[in-house]
Amino acid sequence: PNEIWRTRARARLDTLTKPLGSLGRLEDLAAQLVAIRHEHLVLPLNKAVYVFAADHGITAEGVSAYPSAVTHQMVLNFLTGGAAVNVLARLHGVALHVVDVGVAADFDNIEGLLHHKVSNGTKNMLREAAMTDEELSRALLVGAQLANEAAVAGHTILAVGEMGIGNTTAASAITCAITGSAESLATGRGTGLDDAAHARKIAIVEAVLKKHFANSTSPHPLEVLRCVGGLEIAAMTGMILAAARNRVAIIADGFISTAAAALAVALEPKVEGYLIAGHRSEEPGHRLLLDYLKLTPILDLEMRLGEGSGAVLAMSIIKSAIGLYSQMATFTSAGISEASL
């Protein structure tokens, strides 16, 4: 982000008919977006959300309350418009794109889906690396190319979301590898595990980290992604890196997409200024990642759904911030007295 533009944005905010700073974080968000875009933004913002779907070999270990087939079923739900992210995208004027980057099912040439399948899901990371080098590269490129296309199409702000049964387990492993957190702190209940299943999931994350990184205290982010990541997580990492290069703001959603954001920042620290945390998820590992990234989320509504739902909801707040920035009267234009004390 460009600091001269951020200063210009702050100066403009101080001319608007409100006490100085009284719009709080809405002012910070407006200034960040202006600094990212190098222009005084107006509405509409041209917003899009990309939902990346992929399956996870680790589900063989019983880490999720839902069967793996739900990834495929939920993609069909996205395509028919019935999922939470569909409703929120419609309500808030956000273009929704659903991307198959590795679902373990054949969609044939079904319409409305972006077909970028790298493989039929990752391998079981308890036994072997989740991906090969080639699979990792291809998944990263899927996201990067879509971000480049979105930038060319004039999108100024992108949200990333995901669907992949088992992917909180991958996100927990990534969180531990990147932040050094304990597995028990970074591993939550996902879609709704009971106590026994939660304890088993923690033990699996511990075993996964021991298998891949026992001899490495700070593994390279790409090695983390390849060994314990997911195809949808890699695609989101690629999208975040490319969006920042294109001066497009990125709204992270919950735990999984913020794990992708943490990997992107670990690979390229400059990405941080382009990131906005849409909300704070109930998954405990999300807090660890937000602290690591020094991000304060816009919303805190105890959501834990994924799909980009929290990020799209936050876009309504961001839209409001830019609406206020561009449409409010100034003290001069409205003939209003300024503060006297």
Added chain:
Amino acid sequence: PNEIWRTRARARLDTLTKPLGSLGRLEDLAAQLVAIRHEHLVLPLNKAVYVFAADHGITAEGVSAYPSAVTHQMVLNFLTGGAAVNVLARLHGVALHVVDVGVAADFDNIEGLLHHKVSNGTKNMLREAAMTDEELSRALLVGAQLANEAAVAGHTILAVGEMGIGNTTAASAITCAITGSAESLATGRGTGLDDAAHARKIAIVEAVLKKHFANSTSPHPLEVLRCVGGLEIAAMTGMILAAARNRVAIIADGFISTAAAALAVALEPKVEGYLIAGHRSEEPGHRLLLDYLKLTPILDLEMRLGEGSGAVLAMSIIKSAIGLYSQMATFTSAGISEASL
């Protein structure tokens, strides 16, 4: 609110294509609104915000960073569409009504303003009661009648906001009288006082409380409103009471409107179930009131503007909650497997 309808709402939420409870507070909000309205709500919600404007005699004591004339000037800004609440109401499909209940200026018959002036502002509560009994009654009725009209017009959800230079001083005095909080904790910097002016404001709130309630540890809410309230605060209290009687949900905004809500609940505890806290303001007294009312705000964006701005912004989240409630697919309709663990 009707608990049978709340249970029906919860049952419906559990059929939607998401892990149980994963929409967090959005589910609570949807269930509360259904319980208030006794029906399965759909969009549009038919939302309105009422901004009540009035002046305060206490401004003679130098309690605000802005001159009293700004109340009048900002009402004109509301009428020409340049204030923050105008922008937010336009963006989020909320009907905006501006009500003169006691501005110390003559608006003649200017169009677009609801003319319900009770007097040219309150009297200086450091010297005498802010209002007479008759002024209090008339101000309460202004709000109550507008709420009744809004209910007849089919509004299902109302936000209350205000404009009145000096009204954080009144809200601080109300907070102390109702919750028993110390003046130093309940008195903030309003639109932006420096340290010295802030200390003076605290001393004034202490003197005001001593003058009116030295001999009364728990004064009657109507006596609090009459002695240390404001005409716009009384009108909001009247609106909140009448909205609840009409089964219309009420979104409180920041410190001042929540003071009105606390008075309404003190007068009629059943009002509590109809209240939603739109956001958490930066004014320290607001936290005391939210604790007193046991309300958790939807948003926490460090705003401190008033005008109903935080409440209208929160309406975009409430709209989302009802959109999800009414438009998401169910597990059965989408053919999705349910949780197996």
